[in-house]
Amino acid sequence: MKKILLITRPIAPPWDEASKNFAYTLAKTIPTLEFGMLTNGHLANLPKNIRQHSIYTSNSFSYLQKIRLVKNLRKIRKDYNILHYLFTPTKSNSFLVKKFFNYKKDTRSIQTVATVRQDLYSDKEIKKMLFGDLIITYSDYAKTKLNTLGFNNVKRIYPGINLAKYKKTKKDEELMRKKNISKSNFVINFTGEYTRLGAIDLVIDSFIKITKVIHNAKLTLAVRIKNSQDARKKKLVIKKLRHKKLLKNVSFFDDGNYKMEDVYNLCDISLFPVSNMNGKFDVPLAVIEAMACEKTVIISDLIILKELNNGKNSVIIKKGSIEQLTKAILNLYNNPEKRIIIGQEARKFAKEKFDIKKIADIYKQIYNKL
Numbered sequence: 001m002k003k004i005l006l007i008t009r010p011i012a013p014p015w016d017e018a019s020k021n022f023a024y025t026l027a028k029t030i031p032t033l034e035f036g037m038l039t040n041g042h043l044a045n046l047p048k049n050i051r052q053h054s055i056y057t058s059n060s061f062s063y064l065q066k067i068r069l070v071k072n073l074r075k076i077r078k079d080y081n082i083l084h085y086l087f088t089p090t091k092s093n094s095f096l097v098k099k100f101f102n103y104k105k106d107t108r109s110i111q112t113v114a115t116v117r118q119d120l121y122s123d124k125e126i127k128k129m130l131f132g133d134l135i136i137t138y139s140d141y142a143k144t145k146l147n148t149l150g151f152n153n154v155k156r157i158y159p160g161i162n163l164a165k166y167k168k169t170k171k172d173e174e175l176m177r178k179k180n181i182s183k184s185n186f187v188i189n190f191t192g193e194y195t196r197l198g199a200i201d202l203v204i205d206s207f208i209k210i211t212k213v214i215h216n217a218k219l220t221l222a223v224r225i226k227n228s229q230d231a232r233k234k235k236l237v238i239k240k241l242r243h244k245k246l247l248k249n250v251s252f253f254d255d256g257n258y259k260m261e262d263v264y265n266l267c268d269i270s271l272f273p274v275s276n277m278n279g280k281f282d283v284p285l286a287v288i289e290a291m292a293c294e295k296t297v298i299i300s301d302l303i304i305l306k307e308l309n310n311g312k313n314s315v316i317i318k319k320g321s322i323e324q325l326t327k328a329i330l331n332l333y334n335n336p337e338k339r340i341i342i343g344q345e346a347r348k349f350a351k352e353k354f355d356i357k358k359i360a361d362i363y364k365q366i367y368n369k370l
Contacts, residue, residue: 002367005036005080007073009061009087012040014256018285019086019114022159029160029360033367036080038069061087070096077107082370084110085132088117088279094129108370112136114159114281116145123149134370139282141304155366159283160359163351165261166292168343172262179251181266185218186333189267189295191260191286194223194233198275198320204237206325208244214333222253222263222286264293268339269332273300275319283308288354291346296339298328313345 006023015021027035031049040056055072056065077083085097089111111132121129127149135154137143143156171183181187188210190203200223207219225231234254241247253263264270270290274280282304290297291313299305300319309316315332317324332339 001032001034002082003034003036003080004082004084004367005077006038007069007083007085007087008038010040010056010059010065011037012043012056012059015260018159018281019088019112021285023086025160025162025356026360026363029356030364030367033364036076038072066093080107082108082110082367084112086112086114088114089129091121091125091129094131098131108133110134110136110366110370112138113142113146114138114283115277115279116142117279118145119276119278127151134366137282139304139307141307142282157359157362158353159281159285159288160356161285161289161292161350161354162356163292163354166264166289166350167261168294168347169261169265171266175258175262176266179220179253179266180248181218181220181251182216185216186214187218187220187267187269188329189220189222189263189270189290190272191222191263191270191290192272192274193280194225194230194237195227196279197277199271199273200233200237202273202275202320202322202325203271204240206322206329207250208246209322209326210329211246211249213330217249219250220253220263220267221250222258222260225254260289261293264290264295267295269329270295270297271325271329272305273298273317273319273325274302274305275300277302277304283354287314288350292350292354294343294347296332296342297346298325298332308349310345310349313342313349315342 006027008020008023011020011024027037027050028047031047034049036051036053039052039054040059041054043052053076055068058065109132111130113135116126135151137154137156138159140156143154146154192199194200211217225234238247241250272284272287287297287299287308297314299314299316301316302319315328317328
């Protein structure tokens with residue numbers, strides 16, 4: 001039996017971060033291989049094929065936790081045939097891996113590159129950060145980029161999601177009461193970030209316009225607060241909403257006491273109108289999870305996001321355009337049948353491209369052949 005160590009940030013709840021979510025789900029979906037997980041504390045109810053290494057003392061991937069990773073990895077790695085790195089490569093972590101851990105004489109390595117940070121690094125720097133025997137990208141866009149840099153050991157594999165979990169269900173009435181959402185509300189969801197991606201101000205300003213037409217509109221903000229900048233930005237958002245007397249029309253999901261599938265199923269439409277994808281994985285789970293729940297998603301016309309649109313499964317707007325975003329929301333509000341049709345197409349797309357069972361089969365073949 002092949003033994004694979006999934007090298008990630010702390011794998012622990014809440015399940016609101018893409019790389020650890022994927023590692024957690026992938027290992028549970030391939031029971032015929034043995035996996036190692038790097039956790040903070042003990043995770044209950046895991047299959048017998050998963051061995052936990054509780055090396056972290058916090059859920060944040062801080063400098064201190066990275067030091068703990070470096071110290072423990074040298075001890076753990078000897079028990080595994082394959083080292084699968086699932087965090088975004090940087091100059092520092094790639095240097096450490098190549099110098100201390102990536103001994104090709106007795107192990108093989110896979111490097112998942114969920115996004116190529118062309119906003120931070122030159123082509124020369126990117127080439128130095130890639131070291132895997134196999135490099136996996138989340139998008140054809142990234143694969144093409146790495147091919148042009150001379151890498152021929154690149155394979156594109158979309159991230160997988162659990163379609164039994166992310167599916168259309170009834171609205172959680174207890175959650176609705178808790179968040180002051182009624183059945184008569186037209187619920188608009190935004191799952192994104194406060195200080196990155198350039199979307200939060202666009203969403204808020206568009207929502208202010210929307211409420212002048214759709215008086216029962218409700219905005220759900222499933223946006224994590226990851227640092228002090230995010231906390232300050234949230235305060236500014238609340239200040240603007242309070243000034244417009246719309247704070248009661250907005251529900252915040254950022255305390256970890258919710259399931260994302262329930263949040264998606266509360267909404268009528270979901271938004272991801274970002275201006276850039278700097279630091280974000282090429283395939284944002286906020287888009288494909290909402291699609292899997294049969295929600296119409298509005299995305300911006302970035303090259304990477306266009307890869308998620310097949311002409312029938314979502315609505316595309318020009319990035320940064322409050323006019324197009326507002327018009328698209330109003331159009332969907334006035335055409336409920338259109339929302340249903342797009343949502344159904346979105347579900348079909350998710351089943352075809354992102355079913356974790358299909359993705360796991362691909363990884364199983366790769367692990368066994370490597």
